[in-house]
Amino acid sequence: MEADGNYVRVRAGEEAHYLRETLGSLESQLPPGKFMRISRSVVVNLDRVKELQPLFYGDYSVILRDGSKLNMSRSYRDRLESILARRP
Numbered sequence: 278m279e280a281d282g283n284y285v286r287v288r289a290g291e292e293a294h295y296l297r298e299t300l301g302s303l304e305s306q307l308p309p310g311k312f313m314r315i316s317r318s319v320v321v322n323l324d325r326v327k328e329l330q331p332l333f334y335g336d337y338s339v340i341l342r343d344g345s346k347l348n349m350s351r352s353y354r355d356r357l358e359s360i361l362a363r364r365p
Contacts, residue, residue: 315339315350339357
């Protein structure tokens, strides 16, 4: 999910749907162990995360299983790394 002006774009596979709602509101409705905010404007399904690649200044790129790359702010890195480390 990605904030896009007054909307949130929800990507599901090849499809994208737009909802007129805030990202924070949608995030609060999602199970916390399955979804996580990785930047101010992006929430990701943790089951879709393949790996993290370091960028500059402590930021990371989150690589999804489909090859998509999302930028993650450094303030979210520690939490995401600990969640991914606990997964089988």
